[in-house]
Amino acid sequence: xxxxxxxxxxxxxxxxxxxxxxxxxxxxxxxxxxxxxxxxxxxxxxxxxxxxxxxxxxxxxxxxxxxxxxxxxxxxxxxxxxxxxxxxxxxxxxxxx
Numbered sequence: 338x339x340x341x342x343x344x345x346x347x348x349x350x351x352x353x354x355x356x357x358x359x360x361x362x363x364x365x366x367x368x369x370x371x372x373x374x375x376x377x378x379x380x381x382x383x384x385x386x387x388x389x390x391x392x393x394x395x396x397x398x399x400x401x402x403x404x405x406x407x408x409x410x411x412x413x414x415x416x417x418x419x420x421x422x423x424x425x426x427x428x429x430x431x432x433x434x
Contacts, residue, residue: 339405343416350397350416351423354390358424359431361386394420 365386397420402413 339412342404343401343412343419346397346401347416347419347423350393350420351427354393354420354424355427355431357389357393358386358428361389390421390424394424 394417398413398417401416402409405412
């Protein structure tokens with residue numbers, strides 16, 4: 338099993354997803370998306386901010402699936418789960434501190 342690949346891809350995907358999500362939240366908070374902030378309610382707005390991270394998690398899963406030889410499905414699923422978990426930990430650490 339290529340745990341180094343799984344961990345590295347998960348951490349990289351979570352870092353990119355965290356950066357994009359935080360940048361979008363800060364741009365929205367400071368009024369650079371005025372049309373979006375007026376037209377959306379809270380639930381679609383949350384999906385708007387989470388979408389890049391979910392897309393990146395899918396890409397990291399596909400990358401791990403294509404670059405591992407044995408137990409591909411398990412490693413791909415583990416990569417996607419770890420990407421989302423690392424992203425949640427990073428966002429919680431940033432906004433709850």
